[in-house]
Amino acid sequence: MTPLIELKGVEKHYGDYHALRGIDLDIRQGEFFSLLGPSGCGKTTLLRTIAGFEAVSSGTIRIDGRDMKGVAANHRPTNMVFQSYAVFPHLSVAENVGFGLRRDPRSKAEKARAVEQALEMVGLGGYGQRRAHALSGGQRQRVALARALILEPKVLLLDEPLSALDKKMREQMQVELIRLQRQVGITFILVTHDQEEALVMSDRIAVMFEGEIGQMADPETLYRRPASKRVAEFIGKMNFLPADVRRDGGAIEVDVAGLGRGAIAAEQAPGGVPVGAATVGLRPETLAILFEGEATDRRVAEGVVDEVVYYGDMTYYDVRVPGVDRPLNIAMKNLIGRPVLDVGTKTRVAWDERALVLLPG
């Protein structure tokens, strides 16, 4: 099956500044795809080249098999939800939602019905006659969504749509956006700098740094098997430890500083298998503090608690292990009966070779 959106070697230069470098991307019909990265990584520029607001310096963008070169934004089968929502303040909610239907041949009554349906879909049924500038942030966001979706685009582009909302509202809208996307079946491309948001919502994520795609994968792969130190750092927390890598036939053997030896599978090295000095990564929740009397069949290292950060449901410990210069960050659920350890407590740390990720460099 040919992808709905196909980017080949897309570059964007502003003078000497390279905003996008050699972007290759395939996005499938019906996918919820996210462009994730720190600010200035080019994710918004990439979205705007797809929307037609920025011309590419080189490379091709195809949507539904059609080359988009020279096609202006108003002739592309894409619609966009802007970061500022760009809800027209001089129009009513219904006029906003019906804005794109000006050239639609349907009758006035039919269009009004379509507008009402779109408003109901985003939970704003009956709001049509309100003035747009009197709406709250969340409501504006819904108007912007309805306004774009009513045109039944092939692709809906969302530029940091949730960044202006408070935390509670953001979480609610995340769920609603997923539901909406399943309901309409339209391909969504979301730009965000919030890794949690991307993990929660997306089918696939492209992580971007400095105009390049660092890794493109589904959320679980991205989290569990980051291909580089950069991706691992950007998504969630990760302990990095120096290690020595040896290949023995098919087996890959690592000697992790402070923790000891272990064998890993090839899939635990998505960035390739270096030989000699390397870095391994371990997520805080794959490590465990062994409280008094607890036994384990996993490997164990000795350490001293260096820092304790209490989060309510979780406690994050920094534990100093001999042979490693930075303390290990360990996340522990605050289960019933578990104490919160004090700084300076001697403790044992359990770790598992299956959770290791071998990172190049």
Place this chain on the structure above:
Amino acid sequence: MKKGRSLGTYAVLYLVFLYAPIVLLPLFAFNDATIIAFPLKGFTTQWFEALATNAALLQSLRNSLFIAVMTAIFATLLGMCAARAGAMAEFPGKKGIIGFVMLPLVLPEIIVAVSLLIVLRQVLGLNLNNWSVIAAHTLICTPFSIAILNGAFQNLDPSMEEAAMDLGESRWSAFRLVTLPLVMPGIISSMLIAFTISLDEFIIAFFLTGANPTMPVYIWGLLRFPAQLPVVMALGTILVTLSVVLLVIAEYFRRRGMARAGVKDTGGFL
């Protein structure tokens, strides 16, 4: 706050200083005496009646109105170009170009008057008429229009127009359907200000006016004839009233524009 109170007293006194001359206008406009001096004599409306029958004055008023309307239109059009360009992307020399267009704001008016007079009369050998005044007034009013419209255009979210284009409108129709209605209050405000400036401008008009003088040039002539002074007072009263009304309207539209763009009001003109 003691400091605030004494400052406040000073500010009020300052306002009295600002308004002192203007308060006199209606006093003498309705005063039944030819000499402009105290004590006042009695109430009359004869100076206003004399205004209405003064053909030369009415002709100069017509000239000035025509010049002011044309100036308002041209200055606002040019101002829109510059303000919109200023709110858009960077281009080489942007600061210098906009600064150059704003230059008449700080140029002595006599320089503008003299230089245009030389070009029109001596270099091009043209006769002076209303259009020479319009050309000069457009030049000095454009910076004011830019200053007013800058507020309107810069408060505009650039993604508004993009959103309209994204929803199927062309560049031009996006401008017409979204940007124009949103900056309309600024446009009206700019036209009113340019109109008011042009209507009142004397220094340049005196140099460039043709056979038919503008109203300020005509008033200048009247000032030499003491017998005509009460008529000038009556005219001044009408002009002040007109200016205040126009300004109130301009201010109303400017604020409405701010409210539309969802911006908190921060100040007055300029």
Place this chain on the structure above:
Amino acid sequence: MGLREYATTEGGRAATLVAPPFLYALALLALPILAVVLFSFWTQDFMTVDTSFTLANYREILDKPIYTMLLGRSLMVSGIVTLVTVILAFPVAYYVSFHVQPSKKSLWLFLITIPFWTSYLIRVFLWKVILGYNGVINSGLVGAGIIDEPLSFILYNVNAVIITLAHAFAPFAILPIFVALEKIDRSLLEASQDLGESRVTTFFRVTLPLSMPGLVAAVLIVFIPTIGDYVTPELMGGAGGKLIANMIQTQFLQLNNAPLGAALALVAMVCVTAISLVFVGLNRRWLRGR
């Protein structure tokens, strides 16, 4: 990138848009001023212009004391007007910015700007009514028995010109200072007091330096245009209160000596620009040297 291609980028579109006002200013401001420069090196005898290059006009300006005297008086009057206007205006701007409730600020600005929008000629003339021999002040003072004879030193001299101009340019001085004061983050003032400065020292160490851009703008916006005003000296100045602008106007409109008028206008403009630049430069150095 070709020109045609550039015109379709955002920057190119902006450049295209700015072209009409730019070309207009070029044609009606830059070129005419260039013509003034040319003319100042020519001579004119009634209607015929002699286009051979000469410095005669400038020599005449230097040689005849009337011109240098008028120029000196003009610069002095403009300087005093600027000083008076800005010093009088600052407290008002400060009051409106710091002591007036935010909701009432617009009203104050509106009240301050309204007199400025009333006919300039008539306003100047009204000052004559106030300051004149039988004017408001004199009849008031005589009526109150404070003086026996009307004061004569307040009309038809330089003082009258200064008072009238200071009145005419008041809003021009208040607005830029107000804008600069409004931009000052109020927490800076609290920070200064938190760090041990009193209200007064805070004003001199924080408020005043931060309002400098507005003060400089106010000074320039008053100083420069006052040089070009011939209405006020003509009406208020009497024989001893005429300024360089009156002379320029006379050369152009009465004596038909455009080249000499052009040279005078240029000399006046160059003097004003030079003084303004020196002022801005000194101000920058003072701000940096602190």
